[in-house]
Amino acid sequence: MEDVIIIGGGVCGCSLLYELSRYKIKTLLLEKENDVADGTSKANSAIVHAGYDPAPGAKMARYNVEGNSLIGQLCADLDIMYKKTGSLVVGFDEVDRKSIEKLYVKGNKNGVPGLRIIEGEELFTMEPALSRDIICALYAPTAGVIAPWEFAIAQAECAVKGGAKIEFNAEVAGIKKENEYFVVNTKKGEFTARFVVNAAGVNSDIVSEMADEKFFTIQPKRGEYYILDTTEAHLVNMIVFPCPSKLGKGVLVAPTIHGNIIVGPDSTDCPRESTGSTADGLEYVAKNALRCVPSVNLRASIRNFSGIRADAGLEDFIVGESKGTPGFFNIAGIKSPGLTASAAIAKDVSGMLLDKGLDSTPNPDFVAKRKVTRFKYLSDEEKREAIKRNPLYGAIVCRCETVTEGEIVDALNRVLPPRSLDAVKRRCATGMGRCQGGFCGPRVLDLIAKYANISQMDIPQDREGMYIITGKTKGKRAGL
Numbered sequence: 001m002e003d004v005i006i007i008g009g010g011v012c013g014c015s016l017l018y019e020l021s022r023y024k025i026k027t028l029l030l031e032k033e034n035d036v037a038d039g040t041s042k043a044n045s046a047i048v049h050a051g052y053d054p055a056p057g058a059k060m061a062r063y064n065v066e067g068n069s070l071i072g073q074l075c076a077d078l079d080i081m082y083k084k085t086g087s088l089v090v091g092f093d094e095v096d097r098k099s100i101e102k103l104y105v106k107g108n109k110n111g112v113p114g115l116r117i118i119e120g121e122e123l124f125t126m127e128p129a130l131s132r133d134i135i136c137a138l139y140a141p142t143a144g145v146i147a148p149w150e151f152a153i154a155q156a157e158c159a160v161k162g163g164a165k166i167e168f169n170a171e172v173a174g175i176k177k178e179n180e181y182f183v184v185n186t187k188k189g190e191f192t193a194r195f196v197v198n199a200a201g202v203n204s205d206i207v208s209e210m211a212d213e214k215f216f217t218i219q220p221k222r223g224e225y226y227i228l229d230t231t232e233a234h235l236v237n238m239i240v241f242p243c244p245s246k247l248g249k250g251v252l253v254a255p256t257i258h259g260n261i262i263v264g265p266d267s268t269d270c271p272r273e274s275t276g277s278t279a280d281g282l283e284y285v286a287k288n289a290l291r292c293v294p295s296v297n298l299r300a301s302i303r304n305f306s307g308i309r310a311d312a313g314l315e316d317f318i319v320g321e322s323k324g325t326p327g328f329f330n331i332a333g334i335k336s337p338g339l340t341a342s343a344a345i346a347k348d349v350s351g352m353l354l355d356k357g358l359d360s361t362p363n364p365d366f367v368a369k370r371k372v373t374r375f376k377y378l379s380d381e382e383k384r385e386a387i388k389r390n391p392l393y394g395a396i397v398c399r400c401e402t403v404t405e406g407e408i409v410d411a412l413n414r415v416l417p418p419r420s421l422d423a424v425k426r427r428c429a430t431g432m433g434r435c436q437g438g439f440c441g442p443r444v445l446d447l448i449a450k451y452a453n454i455s456q457m458d459i460p461q462d463r464e465g466m467y468i469i470t471g472k473t474k475g476k477r478a479g480l
Contacts, residue, residue, distance in 0.1 A: 001192045002028045002165075003358055005184055007172050007207055008199035009036035011152045011339055012331045015346035016197060018155035020353070021162040024361040028193065029156070029164065030186060032171035033463050035423045036416070037152035039201050041339070042426060043275065043307030044223075045265065046148050046256060047239055049337035050087060050140035052107025052115060053249065058316045061110045063341035063348070068142055070343040071151075078154040078370045080147060081257040087143035087239035088118075088127060090134045090292055099243040100138045107140070114141040129235055129293050143239055145257050148339050149426040153416065158367040160415045167191075169464060172200070175210040177325060182211070195353055197329045202272050202310045204318075204332035212325045216318060216333060220272050221248075221309040223265025224281035226289075229300045229434055230259045240292055249336060251288035253296060258401070258432060263289045263296060270308065277304045302434050309335045319345055321352060329353070373410060376402040376429075397447075398440040400433020408444060412451040419452060421445060422462035445469075 004020060006013045009031035020027045033039070048071055054061035075082035091100045100117060107115045118126070119136040126139075160166060167188055174185040175196060182196045200207040205218040228235075239254040248267045256262050266284045282304060289296050312318060312333030322328040329352065331345055354360050375393055378386060387394040392406035411418055411427040418424045421437065424444050431437030431444070445468065449456045460466040 002026045004195045005191055005193040006197045006199055008201055010039055010041040010201050011342040012334055012345055013199035014152040014156040015342040016349055017159040017164050019346040019350040021159040021164045022363055022366050024359045024363050027164045029166045030170040031168050034168050034419055036156045037149035040307055041152050042149040043305055044148055046145055048144040048146050049340045050143040051110050051112045052103045056106055056109035059319055060316050063344040064337045065111050066344035067341040074343055077368055079372045080150050080154050082146045084144040085238050086141045089138040089241045091136050091243055092133050096243045097136050103138050127236055129295050131292055131294050147257050154370055157415050158370055161367040162363055162365050172207055195327050199331040202308050208330055211328045212322045216312045218310050218312055220270050221267050221311045222270040222306050223267055224277050224285055224306045225264030226301045227303045228261040229302050232261045232297055232300045233259050235261050242292055251285050253289050253293045275306045277306050311335050375404045375407055397443050398430040400435055401429045403428050403430045408447050420460045420462050
């Protein structure tokens with residue numbers, strides 16, 4: 001029997017797994033896909049929000065600001081790519097100015113440091129590409145950009161090294177409480193635990209209803225994006241938002257941690273798992289992005305994608321123990337700024353679980369730090385040393401992103417080895433460049449097969465069933 005079962009391997013589930021691994025607690029994470037961070041956590045704006053938008057006094061506001069303050073040290077400890085860029089919320093008229101002034105007041109009440117309202121030439125000195133129709137902006141220096149999937153992966157890896165467990169392809173089909181423990185039924189069998197934490201993202205309402213009376217419903221919201229080539233990296237230095245509306249924070253134009261520009265999202269109701277891009281959605285994103293930054297070159301787009309947000313129709317996150325089912329906890333309705341808030345949510349829920357009687361003895365095997373080799377970002381001397389240490393660092397596999405065979409082999413030998421092309425992509429950045437894996441994909445497929453000792457026919461693009469090779473198209477003629 002486990003002490004805690006966490007359902008869902010997104011940033012919230014992985015952050016809680018990492019936080020609980022600090023203690024001598026038996027924790028199991030159940031993930032329905034074949035990797036962590038394979039849902040909303042891989043397909044979002046990748047923004048670390050400052051915290052001026054949530055209503056003062058809300059859980060969302062507290063978690064946002066606390067999470068922002070925690071994320072820098074976490075990323076340093078776990079070697080996660082992160083940069084504090086700052087952000088601007090821009091306004092075009094006096095109505096927008098009033099909205100910006102309200103955000104400034106809210107931000108100060110929430111404890112966001114360094115907020116300023118900027119106007120005139122200072123604004124265009126900071127961001128020359130902004131539309132000259134903009135009259136003012138709210139500047140938040142603590143905002144930043146991150147690799148969101150890596151934030152989840154790093155915490156999950158360290159937690160597993162410290163003794164936690166993860167079961168992949170273990171979609172939950174039922175939960176029942178028997179006496180003082182829960183029985184969780186999955187496609188991989190039954191698991192028992194004293195406590196269950198529901199961090200199932202878009203499906204968190206479905207999971208909650210398995211153990212509790214229905215009290216919230218998730219309406220998935222699809223957001224569509226453009227990713228621009230690194231040739232456009234000069235466009236903006238900071239995250240540029242319009243004034244927020246009832247649809248969300250609006251279409252942003254922002255740098256990414258990998259040197260691209262991200263543009264989006266829109267916000268439309270959609271079925272669960274509906275991640276296709278649409279002409280109407282992309283047109284809306286383009287129109288609104290060009291209003292703020294007229295020189296956005298959408299012809300430089302190398303990829304479009306969509307992400308799904310778990311909107312419970314509430315102004316706040318759902319975090320805490322169920323009133324009707326003691327021992328069952330929800331981390332639900334986690335829309336923006338959920339990525340930023342995740343570490344703070346994890347600390348809070350960990351405290352709730354410890355207060356219920358879990359063992360608070362420090363785990364002597366807790367893994368607090370991680371180090372990853374990223375060949376592209378090493379100095380020339382460091383590159384030479386890396387190749388001396390392991391000649392595989394001298395073999396470039398992904399030319400667009402300068403990813404070496406050594407980095408891929410490192411990932412394949414880590415505690416949560418990737419078993420799909422996109423899982424390698426999330427760890428090493430293969431396929432993120434201009435050719436989108438057209439050159440390196442077959443080589444990555446070959447390396448996974450070799451080091452996992454499996455057939456290339458058993459390796460999906462991403463989730464189970466998304467197979468790349470399904471059989472031979474031609475047979476060999478005798479003697480050839």
